[in-house]
Structure formats: C-alpha cells, structure tokens
Amino acid sequence: MGREFVEIFDEWVHTYDDSVSGKDEEYRDVFVKYNEILQAVADATIGPVVEFGVGTGNLTEKLLARRLEVVGVEPNEAMRKATAEKLADLTLIDGDFLEFQAGIKPQSFVSSYAFHHLTDAEKAQAFKIYAEQLPAGGKVVFADTLFASESAKKEIVAFEQTRGHANLVEDLNREYYTTVPVMEKLATDAGFTVKLSRMNNYVFLIDATKK
Numbered sequence: 001m002g003r004e005f006v007e008i009f010d011e012w013v014h015t016y017d018d019s020v021s022g023k024d025e026e027y028r029d030v031f032v033k034y035n036e037i038l039q040a041v042a043d044a045t046i047g048p049v050v051e052f053g054v055g056t057g058n059l060t061e062k063l064l065a066r067r068l069e070v071v072g073v074e075p076n077e078a079m080r081k082a083t084a085e086k087l088a089d090l091t092l093i094d095g096d097f098l099e100f101q102a103g104i105k106p107q108s109f110v111s112s113y114a115f116h117h118l119t120d121a122e123k124a125q126a127f128k129i130y131a132e133q134l135p136a137g138g139k140v141v142f143a144d145t146l147f148a149s150e151s152a153k154k155e156i157v158a159f160e161q162t163r164g165h166a167n168l169v170e171d172l173n174r175e176y177y178t179t180v181p182v183m184e185k186l187a188t189d190a191g192f193t194v195k196l197s198r199m200n201n202y203v204f205l206i207d208a209t210k211k
C-alpha cells in the first residue's frame, strides 16, 4: 500500500547515490547533511529494527554498524537488487510501510526520505500498526521532508520554481509531504510521545516513543 511512486526508483536507482552526495543541483538542499541525518536515525534506534524504503542501503549500513538486527523492507525490485549486492547478509524483503512480514519482534521501525510516499490517512494507519506491534518504550524513528505549515510549503515550492528546479517542484507537488503539526498529531493520536527536530531546510527527525 502507498506504492504508487515505486516505479520512479526503477530509473533513479542508477543515480540515487549521486543525488544524495550533492551532485544533483536540484536536490542538493534536500540532501544537505545526508550522512549526519541517517546517523541521527541510527543513533536513536533500538534493535531489533524494521527499516522501510531501504533504497540503496545507506541507512541500513549505519544500523548494521551499530550491530543492530535489521530487516529491510523495500518495494522496488531494482533497489532491492542494488542493496543486496552491497549488503549480502541483510534480510531484505518485498513489502511497504503498511504491508510487511518482517518475521521478528521489532523494538523500532525506522526510515529515511520515504514516509512522504504515504498520504496522511495512510501515515495514520502506519502509526497505528507500529503502536500495535511495539512494546512500551519501542521507537519509530523517521527522517523526512516536512514543512512548518502549508503556507511555508507554498513559499518553498514557489522559491524552487523561481530558481528553475522543475523536477523538485514536481516531486514536492506530486507526493505527500506533510506538515510538522500534522505529523505530531498522527504520532500522538496513535499513542506515541514525539520529538521533532529540524535537520536541514527540508528534513526533520521524527523521534517517537510508544507510551
């Protein structure tokens, strides 16, 4: 579920690691401090952990470096193949934020740069699923683009338009980037205490702990 954007990554898989390292001018601001952002997610995680939207495995590597038990969930076949080549021992399954058979009892659900593929209604559903599966003290740690408000989003989209970043503008309009107050409410309503911290001009760290 929420898989409507999966095919975009059939192409992007070939250049994704260039994008995150700042070589794609349009996305440079989105990926500012990429490695620190992923490290912040990994540092806030307790294992065993289910990671959604693994992509090319960059967050996974940081989780494994902490010696956490990880099950990767990735709906795009080309991304699964790229990550399996890098991390041969990783348990990596086809699935998504809402439908996954991880086969472990996780203490955390984590993700970076992917939760915006879900509508806000699907995000609410996801938090409920995680609340049911986690013990008290269990974590949801996501890094993703969020906007302070709908008007802040409009201003940023207009700014990117003026500087000719048409692909980024299309992405921001097409996918389900939500706001800080909405994300706080979705997590709180599902039974989490949530802390949001700004990581760059786009990305926030969402650190939620089950009550």
Ligand SMILES: C[S@@+](CC[C@H](N)C(=O)[O-])C[C@H]1O[C@@H](n2cnc3c(N)ncnc32)[C@H](O)[C@@H]1O
Pocket: 001, 002, 003, 004, 005, 006, 009, 020, 052, 053, 054, 055, 056, 057, 058, 059, 073, 074, 075, 076, 079, 095, 096, 097, 098, 111, 112, 113, 114, 117, 118
């Ligand atoms: C922008 S990439 C992020 C990759 C990696 N996590 C990172 O931080 O670089 C988004 C990833 O989410 C995956 N994805 C798309 N829809 C998804 C869904 N509904 N559930 C889980 N992952 C999804 C894509 O296939 C892609 O690998």
